[in-house]
Amino acid sequence: MSSDHGAARRPSRAAPAPSGAGAAGTSGPQHFFSPCPRGLEAVLQEELSALGASEVRPTDGGVAFSGPFELCYQANLYSRIASRVLWRVKQAAYRSERDVYDLVHGLPWEAWFDVERTLRVNVSATASPLKSLDFITLRIKDAVCDRFRDLTGARPSVDTAAPDVRIHAYFDASSVSMYLDTSGDPLFKRGLRVAGGEAPLRENLAAGILRLSGWTPDRPLLDPMCGGGTFLIEAADIALRRAPGSRRGFGFEKLRAFAPARWSALLAQAREAELPVQPLEIHGSDLYGEALKIARTNLAHAGLESAVALKQANLLELTPPRKPGIVVTNPPYGVRIGEQEELARFYPLLGDALKQRFAGWNVCIFTADMRLPKLIGLKPKRRVPLFNGALECRLYEFEMVAGTARRRKDLPPAGG
Numbered sequence: 314m315s316s317d318h319g320a321a322r323r324p325s326r327a328a329p330a331p332s333g334a335g336a337a338g339t340s341g342p343q344h345f346f347s348p349c350p351r352g353l354e355a356v357l358q359e360e361l362s363a364l365g366a367s368e369v370r371p372t373d374g375g376v377a378f379s380g381p382f383e384l385c386y387q388a389n390l391y392s393r394i395a396s397r398v399l400w401r402v403k404q405a406a407y408r409s410e411r412d413v414y415d416l417v418h419g420l421p422w423e424a425w426f427d428v429e430r431t432l433r434v435n436v437s438a439t440a441s442p443l444k445s446l447d448f449i450t451l452r453i454k455d456a457v458c459d460r461f462r463d464l465t466g467a468r469p470s471v472d473t474a475a476p477d478v479r480i481h482a483y484f485d486a487s488s489v490s491m492y493l494d495t496s497g498d499p500l501f502k503r504g505l506r507v508a509g510g511e512a513p514l515r516e517n518l519a520a521g522i523l524r525l526s527g528w529t530p531d532r533p534l535l536d537p538m539c540g541g542g543t544f545l546i547e548a549a550d551i552a553l554r555r556a557p558g559s560r561r562g563f564g565f566e567k568l569r570a571f572a573p574a575r576w577s578a579l580l581a582q583a584r585e586a587e588l589p590v591q592p593l594e595i596h597g598s599d600l601y602g603e604a605l606k607i608a609r610t611n612l613a614h615a616g617l618e619s620a621v622a623l624k625q626a627n628l629l630e631l632t633p634p635r636k637p638g639i640v641v642t643n644p645p646y647g648v649r650i651g652e653q654e655e656l657a658r659f660y661p662l663l664g665d666a667l668k669q670r671f672a673g674w675n676v677c678i679f680t681a682d683m684r685l686p687k688l689i690g691l692k693p694k695r696r697v698p699l700f701n702g703a704l705e706c707r708l709y710e711f712e713m714v715a716g717t718a719r720r721r722k723d724l725p726p727a728g729g
Contacts, residue, residue, distance in 0.1 A: 343385075352698055393521075
């Protein structure tokens, strides 16, 4: 469970910078935590290790790691899987709301950000004895603001919509971890997509699915039900070596420890590594022209319209590229009875079309419809549990071999 709160008055006057604040608390190894879509922890672990993180430890829903403060610049810039990069500033035991207030009030917030910065507090907990997360969120906000007032005579304002600084607190049964968010907006907001279809996939989940599919830029990629084009944009970005964070701002830019020259150098290095936009073996299609219009708009906004081939086509009649590659797609799944019945008729036809037309291809289907393997009439090589938010899903991988799929009749309505 989680909570956030925002209600504080404007500061009465600007607060002077405390002496020696600059990079206070950022020398030596720092501790971080990056949440990610559940099921992608191992992929994120690999990604962070490749960036030079140490003590990399996956947990349910994220990865803890350590390194110099500047590692948060690289993780924000290059991670395709993380949802955020949180900098842990304190971990301590607690027993009551008063303990939490005293702990938070004793932290040197003035060394980490200016009183003029707006803030937001987010709280989440597992097995905590605290009775109200809303109340403890208020107490954390009060403790931070009271410390600034005691030291400077001014209090930070709270902005829950677009804060400069986000403070996160996580409670378990006996300890609390306090974090400053170095990301700002969640990292799946690449600044590339402007139009959204129905329930679009988040970019970091799409990137994780591409990673799990085994796709690499030297192989053709096809999303035959591409919707708004999230898989296509992520794949093109990977193929062109574009760092996912190179076109947006971050929360660490609002912290006192921010080193603009170092960040500018890292950003310049990332942009120099990019390849020029060029036609790629990345293909998208959809039955519906409106979906393709959304995908085309998003690709154009990302500067990738010429890199990806789009066409309107029925998947059941689609002729794939001649060189075998990987299909990655997120088909619709039925919520209402009529939709479920329609999909129960569609999946066997899909299985036949894949078997007949896609010999030599690997097909990865991401869905929340657990009936798919039985209805499609194909045996998955692999099934990976993933979560789209709170929704439990599966990534099914099929290896296609030549031959004609047998129609399967009278299948049960549900299955694994």
